Structure formats: structure tokens, C-alpha cells
Amino acid sequence: MSWDTIPEMVLSAADRFGDAEAVVDGPLRLGFAELADRARAAAGAFAAAGIRKGDRGAVWAPNSAEWIIAAFGLQTAGGVLVPVNTRYRAEEAGEVIRRSGARAVLVQKGFLGLDFPVPPGVPVFDLKSGFLESGTPYECAMSGGDVSDIVFTSGTTGRSKGVMCDHRQSLRLYSEWCDRADLREGDRYLIVNPFFHVFGYKAGCIASLIRGATMIPVPVFDVDRVLELVERERVTMLPGPPTLYHSLLEAPGRRDLSSLRVAVTGAADIPVELVRRMRGELPFRRIMTGYGLTEASGTVTTTGPADSFEDIATTVGRPCEGVEVRIADDGEVLVRGYTVMKGYLDDPAATADAVDADGWLHTGDLGTLDEKGLLRISGRKKDMFIVGGFNVYPAEVEGCLLEHPAVAQAAVVAVPDARLGQVGRAFVVRRGQVSEEELIAWSRDRIAGYKAPRSVAFLEELPLNATGKVMKERLR
Known part of the structure; x- marks a missing residue:
């Protein structure tokens, strides 16, 4: 890795990849050199708006070319990126913007018919207004240890917390991620994962710029639109949550998906059957599963090209280089290494609760390590329940x-x-006819009786947050 900061890497893409397509967003097609020029111009616009080194800027908008330009332009100006969840209500987003101390907010007006009010006194710029193109090219001197971004946790189980990471952490980790995921120069990467989440922002935008892959941002997931883009743009790389692949497998009609080469997915509960169906019914030649969390820069473990189908289907792989994983006495997964966050923003007590005195990050996930060093995730500590003592x-x-x-x-x-x-x-x-009684009996035939569900409710869809995770609080 030859760069110390994210802007240094982004701007170097102009020399490394030239006019090759960097971003395809509807009719807009930008080469890497033009993307770098636009990031410098955006940096000048931020500087003219008063953003100085270390100041925070929030981006509250869906995936788009402008989001990419705004984010990397802000960082090129020396700013700290604060991505804001587009699913948040105005009050939730306002709290994140306020707590982050953002000196500017970038929005896309009219997205999903939503209004994006922000706290009084904070300037708001529309991504589509021409603001990003208005600056004189500018670059601020920075170092790899400077905070690059503050990503707020989803907050589905309590008050969200701002996770601080630096430039060097992301560059090192996602350089390795590119190797493990087999992301190649010239790949065409359909980025369904939202940019406000580390999966979309780091494993999507940063990884693509490291390797020279074309980014094709998707603002709102729609399976028909995804299928259309895969066929038209000859998409090769399609990471996403397990729900993405469920949708592809269940989509009616046929499209030419033969260009798809790599799938990357990660969750605490990737179903084995889903991986089997992805391998058997979709054209992916490489499926990588992994595990991570925002507090560890987004990635902790991944499977590798040499791992067997069974390992890919039943584990989340081995730790990345420089990352340690161990299992505590109560089964909790602990993580230590250069990827662990610098801390929660303005919350030393929560930071101390999450990262102990020996540097181990307490993930809240439960798992085991096998004799080959492969990690299996069995669930969340908070999700585990006790049936008659079991x-x-x-x-x-x-x-x-x-x-x-x-x-x-x-x-x-x-x-x-x-x-x-x-x-x-x-x-x-x-996906077919089945009754409550049949599913309960099916479970009792396969797992211990105390584990089998006592009741089954049928839904048209599960409640998901913007990153594809099931919001179990709503089900409870």
C-alpha cells in the first residue's frame, strides 16, 4: 500500500487508471481522471464554505456519483466524513448531525419525496445544485492517523454511537479485502449497499478506487432495476446482504446474468441453504462470506479462494492480517488489532465498555473457532434466549x-x-404452500424440541433496516 490517506489514494487513481470508467450513474459516466478533478473542485467548494482540517461534514443522501464526489471532496479538503442513514426520520438524522458537530450538510433534495431539515445554523447544500463543481481545485495536507470518518451505528437496539476511524485503517484493510474478494481492475461493481454504511462506503467506494473497478451506485434497491443493470452494464461484482440474493433467486422472469463473477455477503446468520442456492442457481464463480462490524472498520474475517464450499457455507472465514480473534468464556467474539476503532465520538464511557484495557473489542456476537481457525457466528448475545434452562x-x-x-x-x-x-x-x-403445523413438525424432526419454534407467523416481508438486517425489535 503506497498511500497514507484516502484522498491521496483517490486522486492517484487519475494516474493509475486514467479515462477508464470510474462511475456509471444513469447517463453520467465519469473516468477516474475526471472523478479526481471533481473531488479536487469539491474540496475547493468545501474550503470556500469554511470547512477546515478536522471539521466534520455530513452527507445525507442516497447512493450516487455526487455522493462519491462529495465524500472524497470533503476528505480532500481535510474534513471528516459523517454519512447519515437515509432511512432515518428527520429527528433521528438531526440528532446525528447535531452530535457530530457537522459544519455543513449535503443532501439530495426530493429523494423519495423526503424533506431533509437540519439543525439551525448549519449550512445545507444540495448535491445536485452545482455546489460541488463551484470550487477552485484544492488539497489539504493530512496524515494517515487523522480521523477520516465517523460512521454512526444503526441504532436498532439503542442510541446510535459515532464510530471514529482513521485513513490508514481503511486503506490497509480494504487493500487486503480487494485481494480476498478477488476485486480486479476493470470489474464492474454494482453497489447496492448504502454508502452511509461501511459496506457500501468502504468495501464499495474505497475498494473500487483502490483496485480500479467501475462503481455503479444503486440509490434504492429494486430487484427489477438491479437485474436490468446487471444485464446492461455487464456487472461482474455484486456484494450485498443475504436478502439481496434471496431477491435475485426469487425474481420472476429471466435476464442475462452471465457476467456475474463475485458475490460477497456477510451477516451473523447467513443460511447454509442460501449459499448452496447462490452457487447452484446463479452464475457466481466466487462467493465470499465474511464477518465484521462498524467498530472494527467493517471487516474482521473473510473466507478465502481456497476454502471449501462447506467452509464458505458454514463459516465466516479467518481473520484479516493484523487482526486477532478469540472467544471469551461466555462465547462472545472478541477482536483486537489495527482495525479497531479509535473510539466512540464524545463517549469515553461507551468506548471503555466496548474496548477493554487489553485492546479487545467486545462485539456482542457469539461464536466459535474451529481447528482450522475458521470463525462461526452463532448469534447475538442479546438474541439468545433460554427455554426451560436451555x-x-x-x-x-x-x-x-x-x-x-x-x-x-x-x-x-x-x-x-x-x-x-x-x-x-x-x-x-x-415461497410455497406450508402451514404453521408443518413447519413446527419440520423443526422438531431436525433440531432439539426445546429449540423448535412453538408458533409461526407468516409475513409478506420481514422488516429490514437500510443495510438489510432484520429488525427483530419490531418482531418482538
Whole structure:
């Protein structure tokens, strides 16, 4: 790795890849050299608007070429990027913007018909207004240890926290990620993962600029639109949450998907059956599963090209270089290494709770390491429930349900029970005819009786947050 900061890497893409396509966003097609020029101009616009080294700027907008230019332009001006979740309500987003101390907010007016109010006194710029093109080219001197971004956690289980990471962490980690994912120069990368999340921003934009892949941003997931873009743009790289591949597998009609080469997915509960179907029914020649969290720069482990199908289907791989993983006595996954965050913004108490005195990040996930060093995630500590004195991990029960041919998606939560304290309730999206009684019997034939759900509710869709994770609080 020859760069010390993200802007240094981004701007070097002009020399490394020239006029090759960097971004395709509808009719807009930008080469790497033009993208670098636009980032410098945006940096000048931010500087003219009063952004100085270390100042924070929030981007509250969907995936687009302008988002990319704004984010890297802000960093080129010395600013700290604060991506804001587009699913947030005005009050939630306003709190993040306020807590981040943002000196400017970039929005895309009219997105999904939403208004984007911000706290009084903070200037707001429309991404589509010409602001980004208005500056005189500018670059601010920085070092790799400077904070590059503050990414707020999703906040589905409590108040969101701002995770601070520096330039050097992201560049080192996602240089290795490119190797592990087999991202190549000239790949065409459909970025479905939202840019406000580390998967879209770092494994998407940063990785593409490291390697010279064409970024094709998708602002709102729509399976028909995704299929159309894969066919038209000859997409080769399609990472996403497990729900993305469920949607592709269930999509009616046929499109030419033969260009697809690499799938990358990660979650605490990737179903084995999903990976089998992705390998058997879609044209991917490489499927990488992995595990990560915002507090560890987004990636902790991945599977590798030499891993067997069984390992890819049942584990999340081995730690990245320079990252240690161990399992605590209570089964919690602990992570240590250069990827661990610099801390939570303005929250030393929460930082101390998350990262202990020996530098171990307490992830809140439960897992095991096998003799080959492969990590398996069994669920979240907070999701585990106890049935009559026995521990039940929802991910295991969900995996069992997903093996049923009529089940497309499944989520299991605990509900109170007068006799046993808690029992499992399954929420299922069907792809065929099946009854509650049949699914309960199916589960009891395959897993211990105490693990099997006592009831099943059928839904048209599971409630998902913007990164594709099931919001189990809503199901509870």
C-alpha cells in the first residue's frame, strides 16, 4: 500500500487508471481522471464554505456519483466524513448531525419525496445544485492517523454511537479485502449497499478506487432495476446482504446474468441453504462470506479462494492480517488489532465498555473457532434466549427453517411463556404452500424440541433496516 490517506489514494487513481470508467450513474459516466478533478473542485467548494482540517461534514443522501464526489471532496479538503442513514426520520438524522458537530450538510433534495431539515445554523447544500463543481481545485495536507470518518451505528437496539476511524485503517484493510474478494481492475461493481454504511462506503467506494473497478451506485434497491443493470452494464461484482440474493433467486422472469463473477455477503446468520442456492442457481464463480462490524472498520474475517464450499457455507472465514480473534468464556467474539476503532465520538464511557484495557473489542456476537481457525457466528448475545434452562440461538433455528423448500426467509425471536419462561416464535416469508403445523413438525424432526419454534407467523416481508438486517425489535 503506497498511500497514507484516502484522498491521496483517490486522486492517484487519475494516474493509475486514467479515462477508464470510474462511475456509471444513469447517463453520467465519469473516468477516474475526471472523478479526481471533481473531488479536487469539491474540496475547493468545501474550503470556500469554511470547512477546515478536522471539521466534520455530513452527507445525507442516497447512493450516487455526487455522493462519491462529495465524500472524497470533503476528505480532500481535510474534513471528516459523517454519512447519515437515509432511512432515518428527520429527528433521528438531526440528532446525528447535531452530535457530530457537522459544519455543513449535503443532501439530495426530493429523494423519495423526503424533506431533509437540519439543525439551525448549519449550512445545507444540495448535491445536485452545482455546489460541488463551484470550487477552485484544492488539497489539504493530512496524515494517515487523522480521523477520516465517523460512521454512526444503526441504532436498532439503542442510541446510535459515532464510530471514529482513521485513513490508514481503511486503506490497509480494504487493500487486503480487494485481494480476498478477488476485486480486479476493470470489474464492474454494482453497489447496492448504502454508502452511509461501511459496506457500501468502504468495501464499495474505497475498494473500487483502490483496485480500479467501475462503481455503479444503486440509490434504492429494486430487484427489477438491479437485474436490468446487471444485464446492461455487464456487472461482474455484486456484494450485498443475504436478502439481496434471496431477491435475485426469487425474481420472476429471466435476464442475462452471465457476467456475474463475485458475490460477497456477510451477516451473523447467513443460511447454509442460501449459499448452496447462490452457487447452484446463479452464475457466481466466487462467493465470499465474511464477518465484521462498524467498530472494527467493517471487516474482521473473510473466507478465502481456497476454502471449501462447506467452509464458505458454514463459516465466516479467518481473520484479516493484523487482526486477532478469540472467544471469551461466555462465547462472545472478541477482536483486537489495527482495525479497531479509535473510539466512540464524545463517549469515553461507551468506548471503555466496548474496548477493554487489553485492546479487545467486545462485539456482542457469539461464536466459535474451529481447528482450522475458521470463525462461526452463532448469534447475538442479546438474541439468545433460554427455554426451560436451555440456551437457544435464533440463527440455528432460522437455518433449519430455511432448509424447508417453501421457506424464503425466516426470523426467530423469543416470546414469554408461562411454563418455560421463553419460547421461540418464527416469522416466515413463504415461497410455497406450508402451514404453521408443518413447519413446527419440520423443526422438531431436525433440531432439539426445546429449540423448535412453538408458533409461526407468516409475513409478506420481514422488516429490514437500510443495510438489510432484520429488525427483530419490531418482531418482538
